[in-house]
Amino acid sequence: MSKALDGVRILDFTHVQSGPTCTQLLAWFGADVIKVERAGAGDITREQLRDIPDVDSLYFTMLNHNKRSVTIDTKNPEGKLVLEALIQKCDVLVENFAPGALDRMGFTWERIQELNPRMIVASVKGFGPGPYEDCKVYENVAQCAGGAASTTGFDDGPPVVSGAQIGDSGTGLHLALGIVTALYQRTQTGRGQKVLAAMQDGVLNLCRVKLRDQQRLERTGTMKEYPQYPNGTFGEAVPRAGNASGGGQPGWILKCKGWETDPNAYIYFITQAPVWAKICNVIGKEEWATDPNYATPAARLPHLKDIFAEIERWTMTKTKFEAMQILNKYDIPCGPILSMKEIAEEPSLRKTGTIVEVDHPTRGKYLTVGNPIKLSDSPTEVKRSPLLGEHTDEVMTELGYSPEQISALRTAGAI
Numbered sequence: 001m002s003k004a005l006d007g008v009r010i011l012d013f014t015h016v017q018s019g020p021t022c023t024q025l026l027a028w029f030g031a032d033v034i035k036v037e038r039a040g041a042g043d044i045t046r047e048q049l050r051d052i053p054d055v056d057s058l059y060f061t062m063l064n065h066n067k068r069s070v071t072i073d074t075k076n077p078e079g080k081l082v083l084e085a086l087i088q089k090c091d092v093l094v095e096n097f098a099p100g101a102l103d104r105m106g107f108t109w110e111r112i113q114e115l116n117p118r119m120i121v122a123s124v125k126g127f128g129p130g131p132y133e134d135c136k137v138y139e140n141v142a143q144c145a146g147g148a149a150s151t152t153g154f155d156d157g158p159p160v161v162s163g164a165q166i167g168d169s170g171t172g173l174h175l176a177l178g179i180v181t182a183l184y185q186r187t188q189t190g191r192g193q194k195v196l197a198a199m200q201d202g203v204l205n206l207c208r209v210k211l212r213d214q215q216r217l218e219r220t221g222t223m224k225e226y227p228q229y230p231n232g233t234f235g236e237a238v239p240r241a242g243n244a245s246g247g248g249q250p251g252w253i254l255k256c257k258g259w260e261t262d263p264n265a266y267i268y269f270i271t272q273a274p275v276w277a278k279i280c281n282v283i284g285k286e287e288w289a290t291d292p293n294y295a296t297p298a299a300r301l302p303h304l305k306d307i308f309a310e311i312e313r314w315t316m317t318k319t320k321f322e323a324m325q326i327l328n329k330y331d332i333p334c335g336p337i338l339s340m341k342e343i344a345e346e347p348s349l350r351k352t353g354t355i356v357e358v359d360h361p362t363r364g365k366y367l368t369v370g371n372p373i374k375l376s377d378s379p380t381e382v383k384r385s386p387l388l389g390e391h392t393d394e395v396m397t398e399l400g401y402s403p404e405q406i407s408a409l410r411t412a413g414a415i
């Protein structure tokens, strides 16, 4: 079966997490992703957080499926020529080096355009143009600079970063969208273009609702769905809202049976307005459905703390899965707090290919997250990550190099 990005060749100059997430997605959609790594060393994550000695780490394997690996020393003059040949052959160059690294290597936008005017050059950087544009950035720096940390956590505690890698993987997603959009535009213009996804911008995009709230706060001085209302105080900036829902449907995380010993025996419970009467019935507070202090969303806002305390009295008598089953019967929106162990063992996620078991020649079997985006005409088959330089000879041959030339380049340390 054909794949959506069949025929698209990606020169993958990415490392660590943000860039590799992007190119992995493109590979899953069918692009031929050729990962260029430093000869002898490779992507630094191959050896980071290793759980098996001398074997590519899960960090690396889980971000580099379906790619080919070639090793080129791009600072070696002959290595540069190999890279030039690749630039001429590929449609997209994706990189997430520190600012200026690609230029220092001699591959400026102008030079790349000379070599291949159709080339799309896609970059992840920590910041866009401005005071921080030269800074190196990792995940949590982006979460802090993009507004996620200041708005996450509890009001009486410090800023908190999320386990979701919105700075790295989130920006990789943004970049992937920019690349396919640029590929589409190229079908009209015939020209390549630069695509930039700055991590601060990507995180801020995901924190859009908090900038909405900043303006609401400035205009009205309060936000009634925040836990600070009605007794706490609001300052000048959007405060941390604990586990409150972002929108107009108040929600909170509530204890379930077993919470004393199981750190994940909790459920997220949303008091959605259309099902308020059903909620009242389920928790045995039928009178709240008509009591003017509780009957309307506006009347409930000053009492949210008491309302959730009452609902929790009910959820504590059920496991999170029992509560889920009962509440779903009444269309009451809720979600169990699933541990990574529970997610890894969930049969439905295996069935859809969202969790996949992959075999690797030196590591053996491991679990990974498959393609979260499902296309009906372009199914994803998750293939193991490449060993360092596994495809150097294969790709060099495709570029037209003879076995003798390949051997000479290897002796010269260029590949």
Ligand SMILES: CC(C)(COP(=O)(O)OP(=O)(O)OC[C@H]1O[C@@H](n2cnc3c(N)ncnc32)[C@H](O)[C@@H]1OP(=O)(O)O)[C@@H](O)C(=O)NCCC(=O)NCCS
Binding pocket: 015, 016, 017, 018, 019, 036, 037, 038, 039, 072, 073, 074, 075, 096, 097, 098, 099, 100, 101, 102, 104, 105, 124, 125, 126, 135, 136, 137, 138, 139, 168
């Ligand atoms: C992630 C980051 C902080 C890592 O920094 P780092 O480990 O110092 O790596 P750099 O990107 O600076 O690259 C290091 C050097 O390797 C060189 N290099 C990379 N591949 C090479 C190759 N195949 N052959 C020869 N040299 C190579 C680069 O040219 C660069 O050299 P220079 O500093 O002399 O110009 C940095 O790359 C960065 O800020 N990237 C953008 C933001 C980002 O993606 N962050 C998220 C990471 S998950």
